[in-house]
Amino acid sequence: MAGGSADTAFKGLSTDSRQIMPGSLFIPLRGEKFDGHDFIAAAVKNGAHGFLVERGYENKIREKFADKTIIRVDDTLRALGDIAHSWRMKFRVRVVAITGSSGKTTTKEMLAGIAGLTKKTIRTQGNFNNLIGLPMTVLNINAEHELAILEMGTNTRGEIGRLTEIAEPDVGLITNIGPAHLEGFKSIETVREEKLDLFRNMPDSGVAVINLDDERLLVTDNDWRGKRVTFGLGKDADVSAEGIEPMGMTGVRFTIRIGSFKQGITMSTAGNHNVYNALAAAASCWALGMDFPTICQGLTAFQPISGRMEIHRLKNGAFIIDDTYNANPASFGEALKTLRDLKGNQKSTVIMGDMLELGDQAEAMHEGIGSLMADTGVDTMYLRGRLSKATAAGALKRNMSTDKIIFFETPDEIMDRITSHIRKGDWILVKGSRRTKMEQAVEKIIEAFGIEESGGRK
Numbered sequence: 001m002a003g004g005s006a007d008t009a010f011k012g013l014s015t016d017s018r019q020i021m022p023g024s025l026f027i028p029l030r031g032e033k034f035d036g037h038d039f040i041a042a043a044v045k046n047g048a049h050g051f052l053v054e055r056g057y058e059n060k061i062r063e064k065f066a067d068k069t070i071i072r073v074d075d076t077l078r079a080l081g082d083i084a085h086s087w088r089m090k091f092r093v094r095v096v097a098i099t100g101s102s103g104k105t106t107t108k109e110m111l112a113g114i115a116g117l118t119k120k121t122i123r124t125q126g127n128f129n130n131l132i133g134l135p136m137t138v139l140n141i142n143a144e145h146e147l148a149i150l151e152m153g154t155n156t157r158g159e160i161g162r163l164t165e166i167a168e169p170d171v172g173l174i175t176n177i178g179p180a181h182l183e184g185f186k187s188i189e190t191v192r193e194e195k196l197d198l199f200r201n202m203p204d205s206g207v208a209v210i211n212l213d214d215e216r217l218l219v220t221d222n223d224w225r226g227k228r229v230t231f232g233l234g235k236d237a238d239v240s241a242e243g244i245e246p247m248g249m250t251g252v253r254f255t256i257r258i259g260s261f262k263q264g265i266t267m268s269t270a271g272n273h274n275v276y277n278a279l280a281a282a283a284s285c286w287a288l289g290m291d292f293p294t295i296c297q298g299l300t301a302f303q304p305i306s307g308r309m310e311i312h313r314l315k316n317g318a319f320i321i322d323d324t325y326n327a328n329p330a331s332f333g334e335a336l337k338t339l340r341d342l343k344g345n346q347k348s349t350v351i352m353g354d355m356l357e358l359g360d361q362a363e364a365m366h367e368g369i370g371s372l373m374a375d376t377g378v379d380t381m382y383l384r385g386r387l388s389k390a391t392a393a394g395a396l397k398r399n400m401s402t403d404k405i406i407f408f409e410t411p412d413e414i415m416d417r418i419t420s421h422i423r424k425g426d427w428i429l430v431k432g433s434r435r436t437k438m439e440q441a442v443e444k445i446i447e448a449f450g451i452e453e454s455g456g457r458k
Contacts, residue, residue, distance in 0.1 A: 119147045
C-alpha cells in the first residue's frame with residue numbers, strides 16, 4: 001500500500017479512465033505513446049475509489065489524492081494479469097485456451113456454439129486476446145459460468161506463456177503454425193516456440209489438443225507430457241473427417257469421426273480450411289467430455305462470422321467474399337484456393353490490401369501470393385499498399401497480363417471499373433490485414449450492387 005485503506009472494497013476495475021464506474025479500481029497502463037498515470041485525475045473525477053501505481057509514481061500521486069486507496073506495484077500490466085488469475089481461480093469454471101497462426105477466432109466461435117448448447121459459456125469478444133484483453137475477459141467470469149473460451153494472440157516472444165499463466169487452462173489448442181507476425185518473431189521457428197508455450201505452461205492435469213496434420217506441431221515430451229486429443233484428416237487422429245464435399249457458396253459437407261462415432265454433417269461455411277477449424281473445435285469439446293450428438297449439432301448450426309469468408313450474393317448475380325477481418329500468407333492461400341473452387345469456370349477478382357507484420361520476409365511473401373493468384377486463375381487483381389508492387393511482380397512472373405493488375409489508394413478509385421466489369425456468376429474476394437481497412441471496399445461494392453435478399457447467404 002502507498003496510501004489509503006487496505007480494507008477498501010472495489011465494485012470493479014478499468015484500464016480506461018473514460019469508462020471508469022463509480023467505486024472502481026483504476027489500473028493505469030503504459031504504452032509507446034501514452035502513460036495511464038497521466039489520467040489518474042480523470043479516473044478520480046469519474047468515480048474511481050483507488051488505483052494502482054508503479055514504483056516511482058506513488059509520492060506524487062499521494063500528494064494529490066491522499067483520500068484514495070493507492071496500491072504500489074512494480075508493473076501495472078503484470079498486476080492486471082495477476083488480479084485476473086486470482087479471479088479465475090475463485091470459480092470452478094473450466095477454461096479452454098486457443099492460439100494459432102490462423103483460424104483461432106473461427107474455431108473459438110465454433111467451440112462456443114457447441115458448448116453454448118448445454119453450458120453457460122463466456123468467450124473472448126472481438127480481438128481482446130492480448131495481455132490486456134484476455135485479463136479483462138477473465139474478470140467478467142462469474143459463478144454462473146461453466147466454461148470460458150479464451151483466444152490468445154501474440155506478436156512478441158513470451159506473451160503466450162504469460163497469457164497461459166493468467167488463464168490456467170484445462171484444455172489448450174494450437175490450431176496451426178504459420179508465417180504470422182514475423183516482424184516481431186523473425187522466423188517461423190520462433191513462432192512455433194511461442195505457440196508451444198501454451199502447452200509448456202498448462203497445468204499437468206490439462207489436455208493438449210494437437211493438429212496431427214501440421215508438421216510444425218510435432219509435440220515432444222519436452223513440450224507436453226499430459227493427456228492429448230488429436231485431430232486431422234488421417235485415421236490416426238482421435239477426431240477426423242472424411243468424404244469432404246464442397247457445396248459451393250452454401251458450405252461444405254463431410255463425415256466427422258470421433259472414436260467409434262461417425263456422422264455426416266453439413267456446415268454453412270465455405271473452404272476446406274473450415275473443416276480443420278471444425279475438427280479443432282470438436283476435439284476441444286471432446287476433451288471437455290461433451291457428447292458426440294451435441295458436437296455435431298453445434299457444428300451444423302454454426303454460421304459464418306462477419307468478415308471471415310462471409311459470402312454475399314449481389315443483386316446482379318455476382319458473389320463477394322468478405323474475408324477482411326485479417327490476413328497472413330497462410331489464410332490468404334486458403335482463401336484463394338476456396339475462391340478457385342467456388343468460381344468454377346466463372347471470372348474472379350481479388351481486391352487486396354497488404355499483409356502486415358511480416359518483417360524481412362514481407363516482399364517475398366507478397367510476391368508468393370501474387371504468384372498464387374495467377375496460378376489459381378484470378379482474372380483481375382486490385383492492389384493497395386506499400387507491398388502491392390511485390391504482389392504484382394509475383395503475378396507477372398506467372399504471366400498475368402499487366403492490364404489485369406490495378407493499383408489503388410481508395411475504393412472510390414476502382415468502383416467505376418468494378419461496376420462495369422462484374423457480371424452475373426463472377427466472384428470477388430476482398431482481403432487484407434486489419435489495419436488496411438479493406439472492409440471499406442466491401443461496403444462500397446455492396447452499396448453499388450445491393451445484396452440479393454433470397455437465394456443466397458447474407
